[in-house]
Amino acid sequence: MATIRNILIVAQDGRLQYEALLFAASLRHFPENRDLRLVVAEPQPGPLWQGDPRISRPAIRRELRALGADIIPLHSKVFGARYPQGNKLEALALLPTGEAFAFFDTDTLITGPIVDVVAGPPTASVRVEPTWPREPLYGPSLAQIWGALYDRFGLEMALTLNTRFGADDWRRYLYFNAGWFTGTCPHQMGERLLHYVAAIERDPPPELATQTLFPWLDQIVLPLAIAAEGGGRRDTGLDGPKSLHYRALPEIYAYASDHAVDILEQVTRAAHLWDIFNQHVAFRRMIFKENGPALRQIIAGTPPPFTYWARRKQIMDAGYWVR
Template sequence: MTQGSAAGPGFDILVVGQAGRLGYEAALFAASLRRFSPGFAGRLVVAEPQPGPLWPRDPRIRCKETRALLEDLGAEIVPFESRHFGHAYPYGNKIEALFALPEGRPFVFFDSDTLVLDELSAVPFDFDRPCASRRVTGTWPQIELYGPGYTAIWKSLYDRFGLDFGSSLDRSEPDEYWRRYLYFNAGFFYYRCPQTFGARFLNYALTIRDDPPPELVCQSLDPWLDQVALPLVIHAFGGGRDALEAGWLDGRTTCHYRLMPLLYAREPDRVVAALETVAAPNRIKKVLKLHEPFRKMIFHGQGAKLRAMFDRENLPRKEQALRNQIRKAGFWMR
């Protein structure tokens, strides 16, 4: 068993950075990592897709100030090739970026729109048993009136890859309720080897995209493909929903904020305080201000005004309703 708390520098952190929003988010992630996780002694790798036929425009981080800040914060900007996804499915970056990491070295992948809040080296990762984010809602599959249900759809995928479907179920949840089935947000995931994990993730994702079981005929895979394949990969490698004690990631140690308006509207006070602490130094501020949502929300006070509109104890149950309220108030941006 490889425990993160004992491994010290023995695991890498991977985020994707590219032109536009993801580059600025990667810089904010790196700044929060250095500020709140001084004990992390591993590599921070910012994987950068390279120009090629799958990108109509150069996807690399073009802002010189952002690149300089990332390097100043100790991030390694590492290129990777987009061979299967690219512009048509940018969420595939998180799959193909895994091949930029060395074989046999444990890793934790984070979406770039994540803020580090506390010491990551204290998280009790068991890199032999992968896990992913359980801060997720039942976004897939969308059950049609006369179509197959959750069991038929998910079982068809487990059967396609020769996996044991029954052992993936949470039998404390009722049949045909989405939480009974293994489903994660792909905002973080980890394993002992990025090459092994990446190869399986890529194989499953391409198979589902190019040759789906008949039970998926009514189901959209855009943007859900990565989140459909991910639980199958985690199950195949012996992981699951209980592989990491709840409350560490997407809790006391990290926050997957998604977009600045959502952070200010719904996240706890400690997340806002951490964000504004990280963004305050001039060398970081001058880069973050180049991105309009960061500039307006963090530095021009729009985040505080938006936050005052909402009671964190009484938020809309569905995220779409929250987004609609933010749009109506004129504060939506991404």
Template sequence: MTFNILIIGQKGRLTHEACLFAATLRHNSPDWSGRLIVGEPEPGDRWPEDPRIPEGDQRSLLTDLGAEIVPFRNWHFGSSYPNGNKIEGLTCLPDGPFMFFDTDTVITAELSDLAIDFSRPSASMKRENTWPSPELYGPGFNEIWGALHAKRGGHLTDTLDLSWPDEYWQRYLYFNAGWFFGDDPKTFHHAFRDAALMIRDDPPEEIVTQVLDPWLDQAALPLAIHELGGGRPGDKGGIGPEVLDSSHSFHYRFLPLMYATAPDHVITAVQAATAPNRIKKVLKNYEPFKRFLYQPKGTKAREMFDRDALPRKEQAIRNRLKRNGLWIR
């Protein structure tokens, strides 16, 4: 299966994470034949500092690994809301099926083996009850999501998972924006952008008390996917929610969390991809990678947790890592 991949790269942490993503993609998915696009925000009024990837070892490694660094302009977001890069960065993709990954992701198996129905967009279900946060006396989930879908021409009833009770958050279409896919980046960009701008600039009264930073992208994504005829992964066939959040990729966000929580095959795949000297000499220049990939902190963090009995709340995992001097970001 041929499709293109978009990640975002810019100065700082995302530059290093892009290198790790590219290294794991090339090592663990050698038969994937699409284009790896690293979307790079251009400097301009919305970026007080130049956000581009600096010249040097990291940029060279990306191109050596076959990544194409493609600039894009921020028309609506920028430094005030960096998560908007995943919306505006879609403009630098060529036509054809695509998949977006957050840069803090590793690829752990062969992507070309996947049977993905790109005509039915979907996104990651690796999420928590983060947005919205209904107040005691309302409006509740039905009113909030109903108003948002209605304002974009959608129907709440078409998005509900009726296996969950009324007013319980998992009943409603909600994604983590760590990965999403579609068959046309232009139409996806338009739907995602317009939903985000509606929520930010012309919200229905039902959400005026809701916090949108950093949740704007995750509030807008279900509206865009519903508008484009998509839904939850695994509905109506296609890949299930476990494929791109476990067997074939892993959204780690912070390396200590990966070592604490990821299945064994993820750690094995990452260690194999980062072992070659040409990869190691670049990645170890970033302190979290140096400490966890090439020094004992990763092993120590892993030994502290039973992956079959992890704490229910991520904050508890973070707190234990911090108490033991194993938190770095």
């Protein structure tokens, strides 16, 4: 079967540019991944940005290119600063039409070869928490909320249900973490996602009256688009041995495998990269001042809390939260 060859991330000024460098360096750390095309979408100044969102560190730009990344301007027409999570949807248009792809958030560490990820039906990360929707006390139900969205776009929700779980269980419904997702044509998926976003934001179904759309909008439309393209839940290894969506560096030291920590430290301590990473407070404190190993000893043997906010609180209580 064909495999994915195009990898997309979005990088800009601030923390994301350092995360993008870590992503690229960990991707190329594995020789098998060196023939993958890495596209870095870089938002450009414009009416949807108050300032300049471009990568500000020349050294990071230089090293990304040395790692084989194609840095391509992204001229935001829909989201920009008002909803940065949505810029990934616009960035899909920068990839070659008709070619399979994988998108990753920059706060992802590649921990193994991903060159063998099959370009099958679209899918996304199932390392997800019950962040949306919130079921109101007096209704509508989860089934009614999701059903209204599927009906709006002429989709068959029944084909997506995980029937191991009951109607009141959020796990029954197709809901993904947008930290990574794959597709067979970036232009087709991007156009579909943007169409769904515009329709929901402009005229949400009545069943969504009590729901908060932001910051969950990208994750609301993702399962709809994946279902529309014949995709669904699929094991790619990207939620396990091949990649780690860490959100904040302390989470790697607190909860990730020894292998993931080893990859992080090998990549960031490379002779030509360490001084760049050392310029960001999270990398400096967790890696180069060795707060990370200290946190790992404190948390060792403690089951990771299920939600991001609970994990963050546990790390904060230990005195090591930084992002």
